[in-house]
Amino acid sequence: MSSAAEQEAVAAERATGDGRTAAVVGGARRAAPVPTVPVRPGRPTPLGARFRVGPDGVAGTNFALWAGGAEGVELCLFDERGRESRAPLTELTHEIWHGFVPGVLPGRRYGYRVHGRWDPWTGARWNPAKLLLDPYARAVDDARGNDFGRLPPEVYGHVRDWPEQHVADTVRDDRDSAPYVPKAVVVDDGGPDDEWAYDHRPKxxxxxxxxxxxxxxxxxxxxxxxxxxxxxxxxxxxxxxxxxxxxxxxxxxxxxxxxxxxxxxxxxxxxxxxxxxxxxxxxxxxxxxxxxxxxxxxxxxxxxxxxxxxxxxxxxxxxxxxxxxxxxxxxxxxxxxxxxxxxxxxxxxxxxxxxxxxxxxxxxxxxxxxxxxxxxxxxxxxxxxxxxxxxxxxxxxxxxxxxxxxxxxxxxxxxxxxxxxxxxxxxxxxxxxxxxxxxxxxxxxxxxxxxxxxxxxxxxxxxxxxxxxxxxxxxxxxxxxxxxxxxxxxxxxxxxxxxxxxxxxxxxxxxxxxxxxxxxxxxxxxxxxxxxxxxxxxxxxxxxxxxxxxxxxxxxxxxxxxxxxxxxxxxxxxxxxxxxxxxxxxxxxxxxxxxxxxxxxxxxxxxxxxxxxxxxxxxxxxxxxxHPVLRRRAFFSGRAHSADGLRDLAWFTPRGEEMTEGDWYAPAATLGMYLSGRDIPGRDENGAPVLDDSFLAVLHAGEQPVDFVLPGPPWAERYEVVVDTGREEQASAPGVEHRAGTAVTVPGRTVLLLRARP
Structure with a gap:
């Protein structure tokens, strides 16, 4: 755009008094006419590009695009050399523009140009110079190796380098973006590669x-x-x-x-x-x-x-x-x-x-x-x-x-x-x-x-x-x-x-x-x-x-x-x-x-x-x-479900005593969590109650070691070490046992997981 044209557009904008301008940059998109291809009415659903064979045996692709406020839609088809041809979609059903194009097979690249008003102040930003990706495209061609890897000025609907920045996005850019953006691809929905009959979802x-x-x-x-x-x-x-x-x-x-x-x-x-x-x-x-x-x-x-x-x-x-x-x-x-x-x-x-x-x-x-x-x-x-x-x-x-x-x-x-x-x-x-x-x-x-x-x-x-x-x-x-x-x-x-x-x-x-x-x-x-x-x-x-x-x-x-x-x-x-x-x-x-x-x-x-x-x-x-006790399907109740007072969840201090309300509010670096495997909600695949081991997890975040007294009956008679994060190698940790009521020294910054033995 020439400097004189820029000045004329800015002057026109100022003259309106409301900050609007109808200026464009780039002129006509192409000097030579673009070939057109024949198009049949097609169907408004499904949206996107669907390859099919019509009742008359003609193979082609149905294209359908929702563009509610548009004034016109052109389907743009590209061959292997990137040459463009167009098919105006004249059928409009419930704000969906659609048409069936014979001879368009899977692998064909395409895009849309959508016509309408350019009035950014009301949110209208139609610009047919810009090739648009089908929102329902099943595949996008990356033949240029850029997958939108370049964003030159041509891919913007407005002029990026407009001299007055406060209205930069209001000046339409009419340069063609097609050479710079990847294209949608028509995809075959079936074929020999479709083997879902052999797929088994894990669920x-x-x-x-x-x-x-x-x-x-x-x-x-x-x-x-x-x-x-x-x-x-x-x-x-x-x-x-x-x-x-x-x-x-x-x-x-x-x-x-x-x-x-x-x-x-x-x-x-x-x-x-x-x-x-x-x-x-x-x-x-x-x-x-x-x-x-x-x-x-x-x-x-x-x-x-x-x-x-x-x-x-x-x-x-x-x-x-x-x-x-x-x-x-x-x-x-x-x-x-x-x-x-x-x-x-x-x-x-x-x-x-x-x-x-x-x-x-x-x-x-x-x-x-x-x-x-x-x-x-x-x-x-x-x-x-x-x-x-x-x-x-x-x-x-x-x-x-x-x-x-x-x-x-x-x-x-x-x-x-x-x-x-x-x-x-x-x-x-x-x-x-x-x-x-x-x-x-x-x-x-x-x-x-x-x-x-x-x-x-x-x-x-x-x-x-x-x-x-x-x-x-x-x-x-x-x-x-x-x-x-x-x-x-x-x-x-x-x-x-x-x-x-x-x-x-x-x-x-x-x-x-x-x-x-x-x-x-x-x-x-x-x-x-x-x-x-x-x-x-x-x-x-x-x-x-x-x-x-x-x-x-x-x-x-x-x-x-x-x-x-x-x-x-x-x-x-x-x-x-x-x-x-x-x-x-x-x-x-x-x-x-x-x-x-x-x-x-x-x-x-x-x-x-x-x-x-x-x-x-x-x-x-x-x-x-x-162990289902570690992946429960229902929340813990914290209540006793048996005569011995054993609960599904209990919390302990290093003294081996159940935590009181005051313990929860006191500064602490050590927490003992007891998970009971005796009363787990649900049934197994045979309808029997779910039973599991019980575990005591001791989490100690303090720098210095702490002596933790292992809770006695009804929680356990003895405990077997399952995990000890104080060890670099875990192989020697399992199998070590401690009697309930004894104090176990937990090193600084360590988790002990112990299996409760009855």
Whole structure:
């Protein structure tokens, strides 16, 4: 655009008096006419691109796009050389534009251009110069190798370099974005690769679940047993070497960081970084193309399905971390990739000043889930991943944003109501991250039955206990026993609490005991990103050290944290690599570190310093699987259920006496928890009462040893040591017995788990 034209447009804007301008940049999109292709009326459902053979035997693809306020829609088809042809969709049914195009076969790439008003002040941002990704695309082609890896000016609906920044997003850019963005791909729904008849879902009960959070690429990128060409892919995760580790560890489910097609933020690309975690979705039906070893023109769909089948065959469920709260289009200054150009007002929450976005996510925009078409998009996506891709559940990122009605979080919101009555979705595992960044967004303990929740109060209490920072032990008592203060309502069970000490977001477990402060300099944001509330303790030295005493203390703290997690009532969640001492060198926000900092280091398994941690973790998980008293399906009552006064749960002081109310409020570093296996709710598969061993767990966070008197009858006559975190090697711990009533010296910062013998 010439300088004179810029000045004329600005003058016109000022003349209106209301800050509006109709200026555009780029002129006509193409000098030569674009070929058109014949199109039949087709059907308005299902949405997306569906290959089929018509009654007349003609093969082709039906295209259907909801674009409520649009004035016209063009389907754009691309051949192998990237040449574009167009098919205007003239049929409009219930705000859905549709048409059947003969001869369009699976593997064909496509996109949309949507026509309408350009009036950002009212939220209208239609711009047919921008090629848009189909929200229902089953696959996204990554032939350019960038998966939205470049964000040049052409992919923005507005002119990025407009001289007057206060109106930059109001000036339309008419340059064609098609050469710079990946395309949707027509996918065949059936065919020889569809082998779901051989898939057997594990269907692990919630109470028996142990979740393992992992990144598809990061888990296998450095795995020596995975062929190099498969590392970092769905096929790599399906490889026997990767599955073997999960089986040996004993987890029942993997929770995959986002695998929906996602884009990279411009501010990262400018610094030479990429979005590694994937919390920047742009395609809710498409497996992320960069994780495919077999191709990106539909092959990624079959590869993902084969990965699910391989995990299911090993008895492992697949849970997806999904990001339906926002998209990669950011705010008014973000790119135009899909929904923003299809119907900005129909998909996003806008402020009263409709030029601006309501942002409850901290990512620039928030999907308007109250709108029927948005709710349909989300639920159609969820059902697709369950019924056609084989997944077993979902963890919803910033779930409180999805539960907002008009503005406030509402547990009777349309989203939660639809999930509760859906015959497919109400049967799968549903995990909420029960907060967002908006007012009133913190909702831990408030989600309705059917839902489980990430319990950050568990995380905080366990971290504080082991760094000896809790004022008393009340909080710890609740968290160890299932968080009844949060979840004992509405028929919810202890497994409503997903217990975790670490997650992808924050320090790794090893870094939690090695750093007092975050070290995020590699992110290029001046160490300003990432939380400062880490509740960590570096054991006396910041970062890596060769001091053998500090190293030994850190390994002991890791054993304490893992043992606490796996003995607690609720559903434990581990993070990939924590079981072998993975470090990010103090980076607590490695979302942009697609490199060795963010990948699992498998050499740690062969390191004699870290191998014992893996062995302890797998032994604790096996112990949990063997003993139903450690994975109860109902909350403890604390009441005596037999004549001898034995209760299902009891708490003891180091004196061997049951805790009084005053003990709960007093500063303390030691807590004894007795779990009775005599009276466990429920029946076994034969209808008989469930009986198990009873256990006494002694958690001592103090620096100095403490003498703990083992409770006598009716609790036990003697006790057998099962786990002693004071030992580097656990092999010699089991089998040691102590008589009830005697004092056992518990070393500083140690967990003892003892089996009660009658």
């Amino acid at each position: 692990t009960p919630w109470a028996d679940s142990v979740i393992y959070e992992l990144h598809v690429k990061g888990f296998t990128q450095r795995h020596p047993g995975v062929p190099e060409e498969l590392r970092g892919t769905y096929a790599g995760l399906a490889h026997p070497a990767a599955v073997e580790h999960l089986v040996r560890l004993g987890v029942t489910a993997v929770e995959l960081l986002p695998v929906h097609q996602f884009a990279h933020e411009d501010h990262l690309l400018r610094r030479g970084l990429r979005n590694y975690w994937g919390y920047n979705s742009i395609g809710y039906f498409a497996p992320h193309a960069a994780y495919s070893a077999s191709g990106t023109t539909g092959q990624q769909v079959g590869e993902f399905r084969r990965m699910v089948r391989a995990l299911h065959a090993a008895g492992i469920e697949v849970i997806l971390d999904v990001v339906y709260n926002h998209t990669a289009e950011a705010g008014e200054l973000g790119p135009t990739l899909s929904l923003k150009g299809i119907d900005n007002r129909g998909y996003y929450r806008l402020q009263p000043d409709a030029r601006r976005y309501a942002d409850y996510t901290g990512c620039g925009n928030t999907l308007h889930v109250v709108q029927p078409q948005v709710l349909r998009l989300i639920t159609d996506s969820l059902r697709y991943w369950v019924t056609e891709m084989g997944v077993d559940g979902f963890r919803f990122d910033l779930a409180a944003a999805l539960a907002r009605s008009m503005h406030d979080v509402d547990m009777l919101s349309p989203f939660l109501a639809v999930i509760a009555q859906d015959p497919v979705l109400r049967r799968v595992k549903l995990i909420a991250e029960p907060w967002d960044v908006g007012s009133g967004g913190y909702q831990v303990g408030a989600f309705p039955p059917l839902w489980t929740e990430w319990n950050d109060r568990y995380r905080n209490a366990v971290r504080d206990f082991w760094r000896h920072a809790l004022p008393d032990v009340r909080e710890m008592g609740y968290r160890l026993s299932g968080s009844s203060d949060l979840y004992a309502w509405g028929g919810r069970r202890p497994y409503a609490s997903v217990n975790y000490v670490t997650a992808h977001d924050g320090f790794t477990l090893r870094d939690l005991v090695s750093y007092d402060r975050k070290h995020n300099e590699a992110n290029g944001e001046g160490n300003r990103d990432g939380t400062d509330d880490n509740r960590s303790w570096n054991c006396g030295t910041e970062g890596e050290t060769r001091d053998p005493d500090v190293q030994a203390l850190r390994r002991r703290q890791l054993r304490n944290l893992l043992t606490t997690l796996l003995l607690s009532t609720g559903v434990p969640m581990l993070v990939a690599g924590d079981e072998m001492g993975r470090t990010q060198h103090g980076n607590n926000n490695a979302y942009c570190q697609d490199n060795e900092l963010g990948w699992v280091d498998w050499s740690l398994l062969d390191d004699p310093e870290w191998r014992p941690l893996f062995e302890l973790t797998s032994r604790l998980i096996a112990l949990r699987h063997r």
